[in-house]
Amino acid sequence: MNIQSNQIELMLKNTLEPGIYNVILRVFDRGEEYQDNTIKAEVCDCKEKIFDAVRGWLQGYRCLEFLESSVQSWLWLSLLLLLFMRRKSGAKKELLLPEDEIRDNIYYYDEEGGGEDDQDYDLGVLHRGLDNRPVIMRNDEMPTFTSAPQYRPRPANPNEIGTFIDDNLKAADNDPTAPPYDSLLVFDYEGGGSDAGSLSSIHSSSSGSDQDYDCLNEWGPRFKKLADMYGGGED
Known part of the structure; x- marks a missing residue:
């Protein structure tokens, strides 16, 4: 071994003919364990070839290290991909139960059309009775067949303000075009089918006279x- 402790120099006991030989290198540890390695060595007369042989052996060793790291990387990637696919397949769950699947405490109901009896009413009751008056589109519309009264303008004399208010108040009371307008209210079936008869206060009041x-x-x-x-x- 040299001074830097990174090379080992070997000496042959016998002379070999020039050529390529497979040399078995057996390395022992401090105990009895050992390991054999086969090294290809070329015997020649020049020193350059010796250095080339050593350099070629180092390049082969580096290729083995690269191959080993590549295999380990591929194994790790395969393992990660397998875990990802397994987790993704386990996350898919059925959101809705099939209709024909049997459950002990889950029942599938397929019913439609509840509540028709709650809406069983006669639309004729909502008739507002405007068919005979096609000119009036709404029963609360301002009549157009009467003329509006003439209101008195504001007097210049403050002493006539009372007369001005009274005259305009009477004119407003007699104005058929002023709101609120008369409305046609339909009260069909009032008291119909009742044993008590009409509940109108006009007919049932005994103290009206x-x-x-x-x-x-x-x-x-x-x-x-x-x-x-x-x-x-x-x-």
Whole structure:
């Protein structure tokens, strides 16, 4: 072994003819264990060939190291790919149960059409009765067959402000085009099929003759129908 302890110099006991030989190198450790390695050696007269032989052996050893690392890398990649595929296949689960699969506590219901009896009503009750009046599209629309009254302009004299308010108030009361407009309300089937009969307060009240409804005549033309109903006037 040299001074740097990185080379071993071997000496042959016998002379060999020039050529290529397979030399078995047996290396012992400190115990009795050993390992044999076969080395190809070329016997020649020049030293350059000796160095080339050593250099070729080192290159072969490096190729073996590269091959071993490549095989290990391929094995690790194969293992990672196998684990990934196994995890991906295990994550797929069935979201919905098949319809024909039997379960002890899970039942599949396929029912439609509940609640028809809750909507069993007569659409004729909602009729608003406007077929005979095609001109009026809505029953709360402002009438167009009457003329609007003339309102008095604001006086210049402040002392006439009271007369101005009274005149315009009467004009507004007699204005048939001013809101709120009369509405047609349909009350079909009121009390129909009931043993108690009509529940109207007009017919069921027994003390109506004892009350005085003459004050309704003072409320203006808007309450004329109400005054006629309770005061015994025109029907």
